[in-house]
Amino acid sequence: MHPALSVIMFTTLSxxxxxxxxxxxxxxLDPASWATKTAHVVALGLISAGLLSSTLHLGNPQRAWRAFSQWRSSWLSREGVLAILTFVPVLLNAINSIFIDIFIASTGxxxxxxxxxxxxxxxxxYASLKSVDxxxxxxxxxxxxxxxxxxxAVLASVFASFGAGSYPLLPLxxxxxxxxxxxxxxxxxSRLANGSSLSTPESATGLGHIGSVRLLERPHVNENYLTREMGFQVARKHAAKLATIAYLFGFWVPAALLLASALLFAEALAGSVLLTTLGLVALMAGIVTERWLFFAEAKHAVMNYYGG
Amino acid sequence: MTSLPQGAPPKKLGLVIDLDVCVGCHACVINCKEWNTGGYGAALSDQDPYGADVSGAWLNRIHTFEVVPDGGQLVGEAGDARIVHFPKSCLHCDDAPCVTVCPTGASYKRAEDGIVLVDEDKCIGCGLCAWSCPYGAREMDLAAGVMKKCTLCVDRIYNETFELVDRVPACVRTCPANARHFGDFNDPSSDVSQMVAERGGMDLMPEQGTRPVNKYLPPRPRSVLADAAKTIPSAENTDAANGFFAWLDGVLEKI
Structure with missing residues (x-):
C-alpha cells in the first residue's frame, strides 16, 4: 500500500x-502546574493537527462533514464521530486545569x-479490510x-520532568x-512474515485448476491509480533495515533515555527534561518509520491481477 | 445509507464473462470509457493525456494471464499452456465491502436490482472503498476527486428511448466475440443463469467473502494439437474412392 504522508502524520500525531x-x-499530572496546563494545550493541538492533516488526502475535503453519517457500518465514520465526541471531555479537562486548577476524575x-x-x-x-492480509x-x-x-506516556514524562508531578512514575x-x-x-x-496470502493469482482468476497463473500483460503499459495506490514496493526492498531502525529509535533509545532519567534524577530537573525530550524525539522518529512500514509492507489482494 | 440492502432483491443484474471466448481486443474497454465519460457522473478524466506518462480512470480493464500446467516452469514443458485474456470490471458483489466502509453514504447497493453505485455528490474522495475492494474495481477520478466505478451502464439498460438490443451495458453491446453477457441472475431461465449452470460459472476470490454477482466461465478444456493431426485426412488416402477411380487406383497401384 502507498504510504501517504498525510495519513502517516495523522496517525502518529493524533x-x-x-x-x-x-x-x-x-x-x-498536577492540574495546577503550568507544565500540565501546557500539556493540555499540546494534547488538543496534536489531536486537531492530526485530524486536519487527515483531510488533506481527500478528493473533496469540503464535503468531509458527510463522513459523520455512516457510523452504523463504517469504521472511518465511527472514527470521525468519536473524534468529535472526544473533544468534549478533553476540552473540559483542559478548562478545569487551565482556568480553575482542578482535576475532575469522572470527566478525566x-x-x-x-x-x-x-x-x-x-x-x-485498517484491521477490517480483508483485502489487505x-x-x-x-x-x-x-x-x-x-x-x-x-x-x-513519553510526552507526559517530558511534562512531568518540567515539574508537573508523577515523576519518575511516568518515565517508568x-x-x-x-x-x-x-x-x-x-x-x-511475525504474523506478517509467516502468514500466507488469503488470495493468490490462481484464486483471483479462477484458473488454478489448469495450472499456475502468471501475468503476461498488464491492461495498460503505464501505472494506474490501483498500482500507485496499492502496489508500493520501495519499502519492501529495505523492510528489514527499516524495521531495525524503527525498533532502535522507537524502543531502545527512548527506553534507555527514560530509564537513565528515572535513575539519575530523583526529582524533576533540567537533566531529566533533556533526557525525556531526546527520548520523545527518538520515539517519534521510530513511530513514523513503523507507520511507514505499516503501509509500505502491506500487500493488497488486487496486486494478484498486476503480477505482484 | 451504506448498510447493504436486507433480504433478496427482486432482480440481481450482472455480467457473465466467458474466458473461453475473449480474444483480448480491448473493444469493451474502449467502449466503456467512451460511454461512461459522457454518461453518469463526472467525466472519466485522464492525466497527462498526450504525454509520456498518461494515465486515467477506467472502469473496465483487460489483463492477460499465462497459465502453465503443474510440473512445467516453462510454457510447453508439461502439457499445453494457455493464454487467457481476462476482462475485469466491478462484480456488483452481494456482500460488497466497498459499500459498508464508505463514511458518507455515497457508496450504495441498490435494493431493486443489486447494482453498486457511487453518489458522486456525496463522495469525499477518501479512497477507502478502493482499498476495501480486492478486485480493483474502483478507481479515483483525479480531476473530479470522486470515486468512479462500473455502473452496469444503469443509464443504458433502463433507457426506453433505446432499441431493445442496445439496452445492455456498453461492454456487452460492443464485444465482437460475444464474450460478455448481461442479465438477471435471479431468473433461473435467463441466458446468464443458464450459461452459469451449463459451464460452471465461477466466483473470483470466493475466499474474500464478497459473494460477487458477476460470474466467469472457465476456458473449455483444449484438445491436444498432436491428437488432432491423426484425424486430418491424408492426401494419399484413397479408401473413399469408388467406381472408375477405385479401378484406376488399383491398376496404378499394381504398375
Missing part, C-alpha cells in the same frame, strides 16, 4: 495527542476512555492503542508501555 489526553485524563476518565476508543476506530479502518488482524488495533498510550510507565507496544508490533510482524 495517536500521541490521544495518548497524552488519556494520561491527563487519568489524573497523572471519560476523556481517557474516549481517546482510546477513537484510536481503536482508526486502527479498525497484513492488516486484517486483532493485533493491528492492539498496536495502534499501545503505540498511542506509549507515546502519550512509559518504558512499560513502550515494551508492550513493541511486543505487540513484533507479534504483528
Amino acid at each position: 495517536g500521541a495527542g490521544y495518548g497524552l489526553a488519556a494520561m491527563l485524563g487519568l489524573g497523572l 476518565l471519560i476523556a481517557a476512555m474516549l481517546s482510546v476508543a477513537t484510536v481503536y476506530c482508526t486502527a479498525m479502518i 497484513a492488516w486484517n488482524t486483532r493485533l493491528t488495533p492492539a498496536c495502534y492503542i499501545l503505540f498511542s498510550l506509549a507515546s502519550g 510507565l512509559g518504558i512499560f508501555l513502550l515494551g508492550a507496544a513493541w511486543f505487540a508490533k513484533w507479534r504483528w510482524r
